[in-house]
Amino acid sequence: MKNPLRSEAAAYRFLLGTIVYFAAIVLASVVGGRWWGVGVFALLTAAAAVWFFRRDPVAPPPQTAPRRRAVEGEKRILVVANETVGGRTLREMIRERSEGVREEVLVVCPALNSPLKHWVSDEDEARDAAQKRLDASVAQLRAAGINVRGEVGDGDPLQAVEDALRTFGADEIVISTHPEGRSHWLERGVVTNARDRFAVPITHVVVDLEKEREEVQHR
Amino acid sequence: MEAHAHAAHADHPPIANVSSRVDARVLGMLLFIASEIMLFGAFFTAYFFIRVSGSDEWPLPPFHLPVFVAGVNTAILVTSSFTMHWALQSIKRGNRAGLRAGLVLTLLMGLTFLLTQITEYARVGFAPHDGAFGTIFYCLTGLHGAHVFVGLTILLFVTIRAFRGHFSPAAHHGVEIGGIYWHFVDVMWIVVYSTIYIL
Numbered sequence: 136m137k138n139p140l141r142s143e144a145a146a147y148r149f150l151l152g153t154i155v156y157f158a159a160i161v162l163a164s165v166v167g168g169r170w171w172g173v174g175v176f177a178l179l180t181a182a183a184a185v186w187f188f189r190r191d192p193v194a195p196p197p198q199t200a201p202r203r204r205a206v207e208g209e210k211r212i213l214v215v216a217n218e219t220v221g222g223r224t225l226r227e228m229i230r231e232r233s234e235g236v237r238e239e240v241l242v243v244c245p246a247l248n249s250p251l252k253h254w255v256s257d258e259d260e261a262r263d264a265a266q267k268r269l270d271a272s273v274a275q276l277r278a279a280g281i282n283v284r285g286e287v288g289d290g291d292p293l294q295a296v297e298d299a300l301r302t303f304g305a306d307e308i309v310i311s312t313h314p315e316g317r318s319h320w321l322e323r324g325v326v327t328n329a330r331d332r333f334a335v336p337i338t339h340v341v342v343d344l345e346k347e348r349e350e351v352q353h354r
Numbered sequence: 355m356e357a358h359a360h361a362a363h364a365d366h367p368p369i370a371n372v373s374s375r376v377d378a379r380v381l382g383m384l385l386f387i388a389s390e391i392m393l394f395g396a397f398f399t400a401y402f403f404i405r406v407s408g409s410d411e412w413p414l415p416p417f418h419l420p421v422f423v424a425g426v427n428t429a430i431l432v433t434s435s436f437t438m439h440w441a442l443q444s445i446k447r448g449n450r451a452g453l454r455a456g457l458v459l460t461l462l463m464g465l466t467f468l469l470t471q472i473t474e475y476a477r478v479g480f481a482p483h484d485g486a487f488g489t490i491f492y493c494l495t496g497l498h499g500a501h502v503f504v505g506l507t508i509l510l511f512v513t514i515r516a517f518r519g520h521f522s523p524a525a526h527h528g529v530e531i532g533g534i535y536w537h538f539v540d541v542m543w544i545v546v547y548s549t550i551y552i553l
């Protein structure tokens with residue numbers, strides 16, 4: 136939602152709109168009577184609501200590409216994962232990608248938060264939880280000999296990727312999610328939107344944590 | 355895999371990061387507007403309750419509202435929004451004289467509105483304790499009057515700063531924020547005037 140009073144010019148336009156809105160209602164009431172006034176009120180309110188919610192969406196930002204000179208034999212992988220950051224499938228995938236090259240892996244764990252807490256910038260708890268998951272995952276990857284570091288990112292995974300690309304010139308982005316049906320990110324089209332927004336090859340990894348847990352228990 | 359050490363950053367200085375979190379000023383303005391809507395909404399709820407539960411006649415006999423005088427006052431307040439907008443547009447173009455003239459005119463018109471409202475209170479012929487009608491009339495118009503007073507105080511400081519040489523085409527945040535508040539006060543008055551005096 137766009138705040139109609141975020142600048143003086145917007146507030147001024149809002150004032151002009153209010154004048155027209157109430158002038159029409161008053162005029163209809165005076166000329167046609169009370170029910171005409173109510174009718175114009177309902178009509179204008181509905182029209183205003185439709186206009187407000189069906190305005191053209193904000194144009195998507197241009198594709199973001201990291202600025203970096205390619206170095207032969209070196210590969211930088213940006214991994215974005217939240218709850219699946221500790222998943223075995225993801226670790227194995229990163230290991231595969233790192234075979235035969237000098238790899239540098241940056242794992243970004245978005246600090247997912249509730250909308251209310253996000254709006255009031257209360258994200259300490261979300262960052263702490265993300266940091267704990269990240270620490271465990273990075274420790275496992277380092278134990279496997281991968282050159283990796285981790286960062287807690289913005290709660291919006293796409294923003295987290297964009298933030299990371301500003302300082303980390305990635306050759307590939309790996310987005311890890313839960314399987315279809317359980318993943319909020321897939322429901323929101325994070326992978327598709329990331330492919331539109333970033334000029335970097337993107338790999339989608341599905342991590343089924345429940346299945347992995349069952350496999351561990353059966354061993 | 356080869357163990358190696360890399361610099362933390364790529365071969366360029368990091369670009370200033372802009373997070374997706376809501377801008378503090380925008381958030382502040384949103385919360386402020388939300389609180390104001392709730393405040394006025396509470397008073398309007400009481401007003402509409404009285405109108406719906408009362409008789410068809412409004413204002414309730416034997417009261418009369420000075421619709422014409424309040425209409426002239428409305429025109430003055432709306433005009434003051436135009437001069438406020440002119441003041442801001444002037445400083446955006448580097449026209450300091452326009453800024454000062456616009457602010458002084460806005461201040462004077464706001465002051466005229468407030469003085470006219472006080473005069474109206476003295477002559478309207480009923481008091482806040484004369485039934486629910488009198489109470490809600492004074493509450494709604496008084497609440498708005500208090501907002502006008504706050505707006506005038508903000509405008510006064512903005513005007514003083516303008517005459518002391520503050521603000522420029524690049525830095526006029528004080529005028530912008532004051533202008534937003536003033537337009538909001540005007541919008542609320544149009545709602546108050548339309549519902550209490552006319553409809």
